[in-house]
Amino acid sequence: MSAANRGVVYKGPGKVAVESIAYPELALGNRKCDHGVILKVVTTNICGSDQHMVRGRTTAEPGLVLGHEITGLVVECGRDVEFIQPGDLVSVPFNIACGRCRNCKEGRTGICLNVNPARPGAAYGYVDMGGWGGGQTEYVMVPYADFNLLKFPDADQAMEKIRDLTLLSDIFPTGFHGCVTAGVGPGSTVYIAGAGPVGLAAAVSAQLLGAACVIVGDMIEERLAQARSFGCETLDLTQEGDMADKLEVILGEREVDCFVDCVGFEAHACGCNHGKEAPATVLNSAMQLTRAGGQIGIPGLYVTEDPGATDEAAKQGALSMQFGLGWAKSHSFHTGQCPVMQYHRPLMQAILFGKVNIADAVNVQVITLDEAPQGYADFDGGAAKKFVIDPHGSVAV
Structure with a gap:
C-alpha cells in the first residue's frame, strides 16, 4: 500500500x-x-x-x-x-x-x-x-x-x-438534532436562524418532522433563495423592521413554537446594523420570538475562546444575553455537539x-x-x- x-x-x-x-x-x-x-x-x-x-x-x-x-x-x-x-x-x-x-x-x-x-x-x-x-x-x-x-x-x-x-x-444529523431539541413536530411553526448548510439541513429536517411552516432568516439573498427552493418562508435580515412584525405577516402570530440557532458566535446584528458583529443577537432573538413554554435548539457553535471577538468579554466566550426573558417565558435551551x-x-x-x-x-x-x-x-x-x-x-x- x-x-x-x-x-x-x-x-x-x-x-x-x-x-x-x-x-x-x-x-x-x-x-x-x-x-x-x-x-x-x-x-x-x-x-x-x-x-x-x-x-x-x-x-x-x-x-x-x-x-x-x-x-x-x-x-x-x-x-x-x-x-x-x-x-x-x-x-x-x-x-x-x-x-x-x-x-x-x-x-x-x-x-x-x-x-x-x-x-x-x-x-x-x-x-x-x-x-x-x-x-x-x-x-x-x-x-x-x-x-x-x-x-x-x-x-x-x-x-x-x-x-x-x-x-x-x-450537517444532516446536526440540523435534525437542532429541530428535535427545539421540539419540532407535526404542525409546528419553526424559525431557523441562518441559511448556511446547517440551517438548510435544519429546515429540511423540520419538514421531515412534520412542521406546518418553516421560516428561515439570513442576510445573504442567494442562501434565502436556496431555502425558498424547497418550500421555506424567508426573512431578509438586512432589512429594517421588527422581526415579530415580520413573523405576524407570515403566521398571523408574533411568535413561533420552535426556534433553531444555526448561526452561533459569529452572528451579526439585523437591519441597518447588519454589518456589525453581535454574538448574542440570535440567542436574544430566540427568547423574544419563541412562545412561552417553547423550546430553543442551539446546534450553532459557541466557543470558550474567540481571539477575534469585538469585545473583551466575548473573547472569553462571555455573551450579553437577556436570560431573564427566557426564564420568564419558561424556555428550554439545548446546546452542544450533536x-x-x-x-x-x-x-x-x-x-x-x-x-x-x-x-x-x-x-x-x-x-x-x-x-x-x-x-x-x-x-x-x-x-x-x-x-x-x-x-x-x-x-x-
Missing part, C-alpha cells in the same frame, strides 16, 4: 493549502489504536466550523490538518476490529466516541469522556478536540471503528446517493428510500482536493453551496 497522503492544512488566518502529509497509522501519538481502521476517503466536506478556524476565530495553530466530515472505504483494520472489514463503505460521525464511558453508554456520544484529555468530546481535525487527525485528506485513521462507523448496506447503491449520504457525518449516532442510521434510511433529498436542499457542489482552498474562499464569501471534496475522483460526474 502506498504511503503517500495529502490533506488540507490550516496555515494561519485566511489561509489553507493542500500539502503532503503523513500516511495515517493506527495510533495517536504514543496511544495505540488497534480498535481503529484506515479509510480511503471517498468524500469529505467543508464545514462552517472549519471556517471559524480558518478565519482565525479560534486558538487553532497553523499546521492543523482540517476536516471532520468524512465518508470512506475501509482499507485496513486494527487487530481488535471485529465487525468492520476492508472494502466496507462507511460514514464517520464527526464526534469521536469510545463506546465505553458513561456518556457513550447513555447515547451522549458528543461528550465522550475518554477521547480528549482536555474536555469531554472530540472531533477530527479540530482545535482543542483531542488532537485527532483531520479528514480533508486522501487517507485518514478512525478509532473505535466497530462503535463509531455506520456501514452502508449496499456500496453500489450508496455511491449512487453519495452526495446525500456524505452529509450524514455532520450526538450523530442517535440519528445517522434513520436519516440514512430516509435518504436510501427517497424520503428526503438533502443534497439538493443544501446545494452540494463536488470539488477536487486541489480545489479545496478556493472552496474555502467561496464559502467564506457566502456561497449558497455545500462544498464536498472528492480526493480520489470517486464520485460520478
